[in-house]
Amino acid sequence: xxxxxxxxxxxxxxxxxxxASQFNPCVILDSCGIEPQANKGNYKLVIGFGGDTLIxxxxxxxxxxxxxxxxxxxxxxxxxGYDIKNEIENLSSLNSTCFKWxxxxxxxxxxxxxxxxxxxLTIYSxxxxxxxxxxNQFIPTPFALDSFKNANELxxxxxxxxxxxxxxxxxxxxxxxNVYEMNLCSRFLFKDIYVANPYNVFHLLTKVSPSPFSxxxxxxxxxxxxxxxERYLSKQDNTLVSQPIKGTRPRDGNLQxxxxxxxxxxxxxxxxxxxxxxxxxxxxxxxxxxxxxxxAVKELFGIYSYSHVHQxxxxxxxxxxxxxxxxxxxxxxxxxxxxxxxxxIAAMKFIEKFELSAREWYSGALGYIDPxxxxxxxxxxxxxxxxxxxxxxxWYAGGAITIDSxxxxxxxxxxxxxxxxxxxxxxxx
Numbered sequence: 327x328x329x330x331x332x333x334x335x336x337x338x339x340x341x342x343x344x345x346a347s348q349f350n351p352c353v354i355l356d357s358c359g360i361e362p363q364a365n366k367g368n369y370k371l372v373i374g375f376g377g378d379t380l381i382x383x384x385x386x387x388x389x390x391x392x393x394x395x396x397x398x399x400x401x402x403x404x405x406x407g408y409d410i411k412n413e414i415e416n417l418s419s420l421n422s423t424c425f426k427w428x429x430x431x432x433x434x435x436x437x438x439x440x441x442x443x444x445x446x447l448t449i450y451s452x453x454x455x456x457x458x459x460x461x462n463q464f465i466p467t468p469f470a471l472d473s474f475k476n477a478n479e480l481x482x483x484x485x486x487x488x489x490x491x492x493x494x495x496x497x498x499x500x501x502x503x504n505v506y507e508m509n510l511c512s513r514f515l516f517k518d519i520y521v522a523n524p525y526n527v528f529h530l531l532t533k534v535s536p537s538p539f540s541x542x543x544x545x546x547x548x549x550x551x552x553x554x555x556e557r558y559l560s561k562q563d564n565t566l567v568s569q570p571i572k573g574t575r576p577r578d579g580n581l582q583x584x585x586x587x588x589x590x591x592x593x594x595x596x597x598x599x600x601x602x603x604x605x606x607x608x609x610x611x612x613x614x615x616x617x618x619x620x621x622a623v624k625e626l627f628g629i630y631s632y633s634h635v636h637q638x639x640x641x642x643x644x645x646x647x648x649x650x651x652x653x654x655x656x657x658x659x660x661x662x663x664x665x666x667x668x669x670x671i672a673a674m675k676f677i678e679k680f681e682l683s684a685r686e687w688y689s690g691a692l693g694y695i696d697p698x699x700x701x702x703x704x705x706x707x708x709x710x711x712x713x714x715x716x717x718x719x720x721w722y723a724g725g726a727i728t729i730d731s732x733x734x735x736x737x738x739x740x741x742x743x744x745x746x747x748x749x750x751x752x753x754x755x
Contacts, residue, residue, distance in 0.1 A: 330447045330458065332446050338447070339371055339721075341464045342439055343542075347525040349375035351433045351545040352529075353403040355693065355702075358536035360632075361443070364380040365567045365641055366622070367538075367560055367703055369719075374435035374687035374692060380545065386396050387413055387430040394651040401450065404432025405543060405550065406703070408685040409659050421684040424515055424718045427548055428714040431521055436747070438492075440694055460739060469529060480748075483682040490678050490733035499676060500729045504634060507603050508676050510736075511724030513683040514744060514752065518754045519719045524549040524712055529752060535633045535746040539704035541692045550692060552709040553746065555632055558662045558691045560702040561655065564646040566612060567624075570604045570664035571705075573638030574598035575630065576742045592629050596730045597638055605640045606725075607663035607670060614658040616644035634746045654697050662705055667687035667726060687711055688722040710747055721747045 332338050346352050352375040352695065361483050382400065383390035386623070393538040395402055407429040408420045437457060438450040484492070492510060499505050518654055521527060528542040528551040535553040557569040560621075575591040578584040591597060605623060613621050621644040628639045646655065667673030677685075692704030712719045723744035727737050 327587055330449070330623050332441065332445045335370075335441065335445045339441065339460065340367060340466055341505065342371075342373055342461050342481055343529075344371045344466050345464045345482050346375040346439075347438075347542065347544070348371050351375065351377065351380070351435070352542070353433075353544075353692075353694075353705075354542040356532065356540045356542075358532055358540055359539045360538040365557070365560070365569065366443055366644075368700060369438075369440045370445070370455075370564055370711070371441040371726045373439040373556070374401060374433075374437070374694070376436035378432055379434040381434075382431040383429040383430060384428070385729045388653050390658055391430060391432060395695055396433065400434040401438050401697060402432045402434055402695045403543075403693070404430070405687050405690055405692050406430055406656070406660065407666075407690040408661055410523070410690070411674055413656055414562065414660060415669070415674070417674055417678070419678060420587070421681060423458065423684045423686055424513075424720055425548075425713055425716070427713075431545060431548070433545060436755055446723065469526065469644040479516065479518075481517065482512060486734075486737050490739045493733040493736055494732055496676065496680060496727045497729060497731065498682060500727075501504075505672045505676050507600060507726050507728050508673045508680075509665050509689075509724055510677075510680060510686065510727050511689070511722050512690040512740060513688075514721050514723070514748065516718050516719040519712070519721065519751075521712055524551060527551050527710060527712075528749070530750060531669050531747070534749065537632055537708065537709065540705060543692055547713055547715040549712040549714065550687065550706070550709055550711065552692060552704065552706060554692075554704040554707050555630070555637055555706040556664065556707060558693075558705045559655070559659060561646065561652055562700050564648065566616065566646055566655065567641065568612065568643045568662070569639055569641045569749045570601070570606050570608055570662065571639050572638050572664060573602035574725070574739055575636040577636065579632055588629050588631065591636050591638055592627060596615065596728060598627060599730070600726045600728055601638050601640055603668050604663045605642060607668045608642045608659070611659040611663065612701050615647055615650040615655050617647045635742060637711060651703055652695060660691070661689060662691070665705060665707070692701060708743065708746065709749075719751075
């Protein structure tokens, strides 16, 4: 392990990202230099690449992952798919899939780079010195986004009419007391689309929509290109942090209008009700594995502005009870309440009933577990999923449905969230 003080973070990060992207497997977890909400997290940038140790169990997913980590005490990077819920709770998933990837996929890289918020680089590798020199001498490729075959043939689950019908049906379930809030999502799918270099899409996505929990993940033919603004969960020593998002407004180029949109979001009763409902759900989840009296809301209704949207973010913090492991923590909190609704189990059942496509990895989590059991995972939203064999490319967007939801407004919000990704593929270029 070598520690180096970087004098030019931006230049080194650009080189390191592209250099690592040439390897299989590879993961890049990039804050885009954005200090995320009320908690910075453990690192500004984390990169892992190389190696051939894959953990992709077909059953007992979290047990298998924990056993590998406990036996090896290695850094592990990977994705926890949404359908891990079926292992945690007595649930099932029967909706149509377009990827059929494993529900959980991790790898243990040969080379790991972490950069702290004060720009200290740590290299975990038996080739640390030569790796640092190679990256420093690496010349990034001039950026060019390839044209996309069949990029205009977009398949969507929900047109405005079908979306409105589902929202109204959900509101009837809410009136009956069967669920209080449900996150309704739609899949956007390109079939038979060839992407020559998926890293270029990630590179552009982080320029178009820089976000504090961005990520690039490649294992064989599977790619995740992510510009997530949301943290699912971090653990540093025994301190736990979750930062759910509920509440969205578009950005406006007019400063006065943009500020008004922020104030509208902050003061909107529906958005505040959605947010506090999920905050209570997260507090309850964390209380199952936290020391008594330590679960606290560090920030409620924080408004944070990104390239395309303003978001309402709350931060919940607690101290892990030492009798529990990080696996117990994941079992207690996954999937994240911001992507299900409340009560969580009822909401997940209605998701299966009303959504038309399986979520697969969407609304799961991408992140790492380090040798000491520290971890940091995002929420897989604002993400592109691409399979270079089947040439399916998909992304998803949605929002929380409550008793006060207006179908037209909910559809508009969903499309605002999908805009940053759709713009990348809207026309051949």
